[in-house]
Amino acid sequence: MPETIIIIGAGVIGLTTALHIQQYLSPTQSVLLVARDFPSDTSVNYASPWAGAHYRPVPGSSPQALREASQAHRTYEFMKRVADEPAAGIKFIQGVEHLEAPPHEYLDAQSVRNVYTHLDGFRGLSSSEVPEGVKWGVEYGTYVVNSPVYCAYMLRKFVLKGGSVKQYALANIQEAFSLAPTVNTVVNCSGLGFEDPKSFIIRGQTCLVRNPVDATITRQNEDGSWSFCIPRPLDGGTIIGGTKEPGNWDPNPSPETRERLLANAKKWFPFAPESGGEFDVIRDIVGRRPAREGGMRIEIESVSGDRKLVHAYGAGGRGFELSRGVAEDVVVLMLEAGILEDKANL
Numbered sequence: 001m002p003e004t005i006i007i008i009g010a011g012v013i014g015l016t017t018a019l020h021i022q023q024y025l026s027p028t029q030s031v032l033l034v035a036r037d038f039p040s041d042t043s044v045n046y047a048s049p050w051a052g053a054h055y056r057p058v059p060g061s062s063p064q065a066l067r068e069a070s071q072a073h074r075t076y077e078f079m080k081r082v083a084d085e086p087a088a089g090i091k092f093i094q095g096v097e098h099l100e101a102p103p104h105e106y107l108d109a110q111s112v113r114n115v116y117t118h119l120d121g122f123r124g125l126s127s128s129e130v131p132e133g134v135k136w137g138v139e140y141g142t143y144v145v146n147s148p149v150y151c152a153y154m155l156r157k158f159v160l161k162g163g164s165v166k167q168y169a170l171a172n173i174q175e176a177f178s179l180a181p182t183v184n185t186v187v188n189c190s191g192l193g194f195e196d197p198k199s200f201i202i203r204g205q206t207c208l209v210r211n212p213v214d215a216t217i218t219r220q221n222e223d224g225s226w227s228f229c230i231p232r233p234l235d236g237g238t239i240i241g242g243t244k245e246p247g248n249w250d251p252n253p254s255p256e257t258r259e260r261l262l263a264n265a266k267k268w269f270p271f272a273p274e275s276g277g278e279f280d281v282i283r284d285i286v287g288r289r290p291a292r293e294g295g296m297r298i299e300i301e302s303v304s305g306d307r308k309l310v311h312a313y314g315a316g317g318r319g320f321e322l323s324r325g326v327a328e329d330v331v332v333l334m335l336e337a338g339i340l341e342d343k344a345n346l
Ligand SMILES: Cc1cc2nc3c(=O)[nH]c(=O)nc-3n(C[C@H](O)[C@H](O)[C@H](O)COP(=O)(O)OP(=O)(O)OC[C@H]3O[C@@H](n4cnc5c(N)ncnc54)[C@H](O)[C@@H]3O)c2cc1C
Pocket: 008, 009, 010, 011, 012, 013, 014, 034, 035, 036, 037, 038, 045, 046, 047, 048, 049, 050, 051, 052, 053, 054, 055, 168, 169, 170, 171, 172, 189, 190, 191, 192, 203, 204, 205, 206, 242, 285, 286, 287, 288, 289, 290, 313, 314, 315, 316, 317, 318, 319, 320, 321, 322
């Protein structure tokens, strides 16, 4: 009997997961991706198009840090393959980090090894190689993503492989089971989830400028705030960031924040001398990172009868970095639950 698997969400998590699931469908299964926002939309509640986006490891040894390290590592290897396709909007470039007051995880050798050593060309910078005031510095090969282009690329690929899409705002998650004649599985990649008390937003304000730069540089300032520049491939400009403000729902960019971000970027990042130290601003950006206490929820929940909800939401500030690892983890759960079939067994 034909069966439709519903995927909620057309952000980087929903799209990456949808593409991976497509490789494991039986001939009677199809996928319908349902979302309120798609890559051409610009809602503040749709995080993916607003992301920088670069890959910068987050050191740690907690179970969440180790789970994310594994997802990030797999995503790094995956991005190398995707970057071969120019239309994807992904490029490998040099990543540099300069920290003035490194938090304790950065000073713990094992926590650093857990997340950095797989990166091509990774090395610690000596005190003579870092700017004044910097106590901890590293460089490595990393990738940057033109996030709206990459999401549009994945959506196109999903449709070309036979996936269907529907623009629709669900009032609740149960409604998703009614969107096709036979739906037993709904994959919930909705960013914040549905009424999950552990979910919360982290506001991010950045500024997109035309000035080019050829590395992604992150600087942690003495007061604990962070500055970064992320060039977007395919002439997408450069993102200057940024803020991380948990629970701040203000959708409007703050002019004072823009001024501070640009002043820091002027001090620390090597923009071409022709710019005369001035920025050619394209737009201010405000987005809401869909975060969750304890990290992402990736699990299967059985609901009435044979119906199952497969949750994959709460990526916070790391959705692009974790995306492929998350998609693989979701597919493993679905294989174990007998929802998908391993092609090797067919
Ligand atoms: C300023 C900023 C900078 C960032 N920089 C980086 C970075 O450098 N690297 C990185 O990895 N990440 C970065 N992020 C984080 C990244 O953007 C998020 O982690 C990621 O986009 C989350 O993807 P998602 O698919 O889970 O959620 P979203 O992109 O928010 O997508 C959620 C989807 O679910 C749909 N949906 C939700 N509710 C409903 C409903 N009721 N009915 C129907 N559809 C629904 C939405 O319409 C949407 O399609 C940044 C974020 C911001 C804001």
